[in-house]
Amino acid sequence: MTTTTPESLAIAAEGLRKSYGDKLVLDGIDLVVPTGSVFALLGPNGAGKTTAVKILSTLITTDGGQGRVGGHDLATDPQSVRAAIGVTGQFSAVDGLITGEENMLLMADLHHLSRAEGRRVTAELLERFDLVEAAKKPASTYSGGMKRRLDIAMTLVGSPRIIFLDEPTTGLDPRSRHNMWGIIRGLVAGGVTVFLTTQYLEEADELADRIAVLNDGRIAAEGTADELKRLIPGGHVRLRFTDPASYQGAAVSLRDATRDDEALSLQIPSDGSQRELRSILDWLDSAGIEADELTVHTPDLDDVFFALTSTTSTATVPGPTQSKENAR
Numbered sequence: 001m002t003t004t005t006p007e008s009l010a011i012a013a014e015g016l017r018k019s020y021g022d023k024l025v026l027d028g029i030d031l032v033v034p035t036g037s038v039f040a041l042l043g044p045n046g047a048g049k050t051t052a053v054k055i056l057s058t059l060i061t062t063d064g065g066q067g068r069v070g071g072h073d074l075a076t077d078p079q080s081v082r083a084a085i086g087v088t089g090q091f092s093a094v095d096g097l098i099t100g101e102e103n104m105l106l107m108a109d110l111h112h113l114s115r116a117e118g119r120r121v122t123a124e125l126l127e128r129f130d131l132v133e134a135a136k137k138p139a140s141t142y143s144g145g146m147k148r149r150l151d152i153a154m155t156l157v158g159s160p161r162i163i164f165l166d167e168p169t170t171g172l173d174p175r176s177r178h179n180m181w182g183i184i185r186g187l188v189a190g191g192v193t194v195f196l197t198t199q200y201l202e203e204a205d206e207l208a209d210r211i212a213v214l215n216d217g218r219i220a221a222e223g224t225a226d227e228l229k230r231l232i233p234g235g236h237v238r239l240r241f242t243d244p245a246s247y248q249g250a251a252v253s254l255r256d257a258t259r260d261d262e263a264l265s266l267q268i269p270s271d272g273s274q275r276e277l278r279s280i281l282d283w284l285d286s287a288g289i290e291a292d293e294l295t296v297h298t299p300d301l302d303d304v305f306f307a308l309t310s311t312t313s314t315a316t317v318p319g320p321t322q323s324k325e326n327a328r
C-alpha cells in the first residue's frame with residue numbers, strides 16, 4: 001500500500017498549476033496517492049481543493065505540470081481516466097425529480113449495464129447504503145445525508161477503483177458524518193483509493209493515510225496526521241486560578257510559564273507524557289501551588305492547520321480556545 005513504484009500509484013501529479021484570469025489558484029502542486037489508500041487534501045475556503053479535484057478528474061485542464069490517474073495521462077488519455085474514476089461532491093449528480101432507484105438505474109444505463117445487471121447492482125447498492133425504504137421516493141425529498149449516500153452509491157455503479165470525494169460531509173450532522181466515515185472506510189476495505197477534500201481536520205485525522213495542507217496555491221505540508229502534528233510545537237499544561245493572589249504567587253514561582261493575566265492562567269511547555277506530568281505535579285506540590293484547574297494540551301490537527309494556514313506565523317503556540325484540551 002505504501003510502495004511507490006508507478007504501478008502502485010493511483011494518482012501521481014507534478015507541478016499542477018491553474019489560474020482563473022489574474023488569480024493564481026494552484027501554483028505548482030505535486031500529489032502522490034498510493035493505490036488503496038485514503039488521501040486528504042485539506043485547506044481553508046478558496047484554497048483550490050475543488051480546482052485540484054476538477055483537474056485530476058479531467059473536468060478542467062491544468063495550465064501546467066502533468067498527472068496520471070489510474071495509470072492514465074490526464075492530458076493525452078482523459079477518456080481512460082474518466083473510466084477509472086468516480087467523482088462525488090459539490091457538483092452532485094443526483095436528479096431530485098426522479099426517485100433514488102431511478103437515479104441509480106439511469107447511472108446503470110450510462111455505464112451500459114444490461115437491464116438485469118443494472119437492477120441487480122442498484123438493489124445491492126441501495127441496500128448497502130441504507131436507502132431501500134427511500135428508494136421509491138423522489139430524491140428531492142431526501143435529507144442531506146441521504147442525498148450524499150445516494151450520490152456515492154450512484155458513483156459506485158461503474159465500479160471505479162479511484163474515487164474523488166469533494167467535501168463529502170460538509171453540512172451533515174455528526175451522526176450522518178460518522179455514517180459517511182463508515183462508508184468511506186468500507187470503500188477502502190474493498191480496495192478503492194479515496195481522494196477526499198475536507199475542511200474538517202477531524203475527518204482527515206480519522207480517515208486519511210496521508211494529508212496535504214493546501215495554502216496559497218501550494219502544499220504547505222504533507223504527511224501522516226502524526227507527522228504533521230510533530231511539525232509544530234504547542235504541547236503544554238495549563239493551570240487556571242480563580243484567586244488573583246494565588247495566581248500571582250504561582251506566576252512568580254513559575255518564571256518560565258507563559259502568563260495570561262486576564263484569564264489567570266499559566267502555560268507550562270510539556271509533551272503531555274506521564275513522566276513530564278508527574279514531575280510538573282511534584283514540582284507544583286513542593287512549591288505549594290494549588291491550581292483550580294489543570295488541563296493537558298497536546299497538539300492536534302487544528303493546531304497544524306492554524307499554524308500552516310495562518311498568514312502571520314508558522315510557529316506560534318496555539319491558544320487554548322483553538323484546541324482540544326483534556327481536563328482533569
Ligand SMILES: Nc1ncnc2c1ncn2[C@@H]1O[C@H](COP(=O)(O)OP(=O)(O)OP(=O)(O)O)[C@@H](O)[C@H]1O
Pocket residue numbers: 020025043044045046047048049050051052199
Ligand atoms: N470557474 C472559476 N472562475 C473564476 N474563479 C474561480 C473559478 N473556480 C474557482 N475559482 C476561484 O478559485 C479559488 C479556489 O476555488 P476552489 O473552489 O478550488 O477552492 P476550495 O478550496 O475548493 O474552496 P471551498 O472549501 O470554499 O470549496 C477561489 O478563489 C475561487 O473563487
